[in-house]
Amino acid sequence: MFTRRRGCRHGCWPRLAGGASVPQERESRASGGTVMAAVNTETIPSLCDGLQGTLHLNHPLGAKTWMRVGGKADALFRPADYHSLREICRRAGENGIPLRTLGGGANLLVADEGVDGIVIDMNDAAFRGFQEISLSEDINAPLSLDPETGESVFINVSAGTDLAKLVMDTAAAGLAGLEMLTGVPGTLGGACRMNAGGKYGEIGNIVREITLIDMTGREHTYTRNQVRFSYRSSDLPSGVIISAVLGLRRDSPEEIHGRIKQIMAEKKQTQPLADRSAGCVFKNPLVDGVRVSAGKLIDLAGFKGTELGGASVSGRHANFIIPGPGCSAADIIMLINIIRAEVQRLHNVVLETELVIWKRNTA
Numbered sequence: 001m002f003t004r005r006r007g008c009r010h011g012c013w014p015r016l017a018g019g020a021s022v023p024q025e026r027e028s029r030a031s032g033g034t035v036m037a038a039v040n041t042e043t044i045p046s047l048c049d050g051l052q053g054t055l056h057l058n059h060p061l062g063a064k065t066w067m068r069v070g071g072k073a074d075a076l077f078r079p080a081d082y083h084s085l086r087e088i089c090r091r092a093g094e095n096g097i098p099l100r101t102l103g104g105g106a107n108l109l110v111a112d113e114g115v116d117g118i119v120i121d122m123n124d125a126a127f128r129g130f131q132e133i134s135l136s137e138d139i140n141a142p143l144s145l146d147p148e149t150g151e152s153v154f155i156n157v158s159a160g161t162d163l164a165k166l167v168m169d170t171a172a173a174g175l176a177g178l179e180m181l182t183g184v185p186g187t188l189g190g191a192c193r194m195n196a197g198g199k200y201g202e203i204g205n206i207v208r209e210i211t212l213i214d215m216t217g218r219e220h221t222y223t224r225n226q227v228r229f230s231y232r233s234s235d236l237p238s239g240v241i242i243s244a245v246l247g248l249r250r251d252s253p254e255e256i257h258g259r260i261k262q263i264m265a266e267k268k269q270t271q272p273l274a275d276r277s278a279g280c281v282f283k284n285p286l287v288d289g290v291r292v293s294a295g296k297l298i299d300l301a302g303f304k305g306t307e308l309g310g311a312s313v314s315g316r317h318a319n320f321i322i323p324g325p326g327c328s329a330a331d332i333i334m335l336i337n338i339i340r341a342e343v344q345r346l347h348n349v350v351l352e353t354e355l356v357i358w359k360r361n362t363a
């Protein structure tokens with residue numbers, strides 16, 4: 001069922017299903033886009049032979065995302081050590097089994113039919129934590145740090161580290177620079193892949209190097225000059241990010257906590273943080289070279305409060321879709337398509353999803 005809380009001020013809604021007026025959701029760049037042959041899932045358990053970690057077959061995946069909708073993964077493997085992570089990448093690659101990486105699931109929508117192949121769950125303690133390190137000269141390129149503070153500190157952060165905890169732990173240790181990730185849920189790996197951030201900056205600004213494992217099981221380290229971070233994306237090659245070195249600066253914990261509190265208060269005022277969501281669904285589009293608020297365009301199109309099936313557009317922030325009781329991934333995808341079509345019709349702007357959507361046969 002499709003309900004508008006208030007009338008569309010600009011004309012008719014596009015047809016809901018089967019109509020040419022609703023463009024289909026495109027595959028997310030972050031989820032790949034190559035159509036693969038059907039996967040022989042029977043081989044998956046043997047691929048994990050001798051590895052440390054937990055393997056679940058046919059496991060509910062939607063429940064591991066912030067949206068809490070969507071289907072199952074053919075296999076969910078949570079490696080318990082570095083060797084096992086590296087080996088599963090190599091073995092999956094060798095056997096043509098699709099591999100996806102799950103961080104905190106804060107920017108992820110899993111299709112109702114689930115996903116094929118193996119999902120690597122990076123939430124084991126083996127992939128959490130950070131430590132201060134010293135850097136060699138070659139990756140010590142200038143950072144845009146506060147010139148008044150000057151001092152640079154480097155931390156090596158494991159990819160499964162919870163962002164909220166990282167922000168608070170670094171603040172308590174008197175390390176400034178991560179405040180811009182206040183209120184951004186997820187893991188360090190997901191933040192690097194997505195170049196997470198907001199009006200106070202994005203993680204790409206402070207990344208010095210990133211290490212990932214590719215599908216041959218090889219480890220690669222990319223320095224900041226080798227990775228292009230752009231608005232809510234990075235051009236990192238596919239693979240599992242295992243860690244990143246971040247450049248921070250020393251400051252008093254009180255000052256840092258003050259900034260965290262201020263950013264959190266701002267977010268609470270404008271975002272529906274108490275509701276389930278995946279944050280902003282669409283990227284803010286570039287219009288005539290200027291980035292404009294997708295939420296504003298969606299609001300102007302009259303979508304605030306709009307419901308479709310179990311999904312609704314937040315009344316507080318129009319770029320947030322809230323899954324209610326009985327919501328399916330299909331409801332959310334349909335609402336996304338309708339919003340995109342209507343915003344294009346009204347504003348001649350094509351919205352691109354920030355939300356990563358996982359579907360079968362697209363890893």
Ligand SMILES: Cc1cc2nc3c(=O)[nH]c(=O)nc-3n(C[C@H](O)[C@H](O)[C@H](O)COP(=O)(O)OP(=O)(O)OC[C@H]3O[C@@H](n4cnc5c(N)ncnc54)[C@H](O)[C@@H]3O)c2cc1C
Pocket residue numbers: 030031066100101102103104105106107108122159160183184185186187188189190191192193194195196197198232239240241242273277278279280356
């Ligand atoms: C309430 C709310 C508010 C939010 N506010 C913001 C905001 O202000 N700014 C912002 O940028 N985002 C925001 N988000 C979105 C989300 O928090 C970020 O995109 C975050 O970086 C996602 O991290 P994750 O670990 O949960 O990634 P996931 O959702 O698990 O995955 C996202 C993508 O990253 C990939 N990925 C995850 N981990 C790895 C890894 N180790 N190696 C390789 N690839 C990996 C996944 O495969 C997927 O393609 C918000 C989300 C919510 C729910």
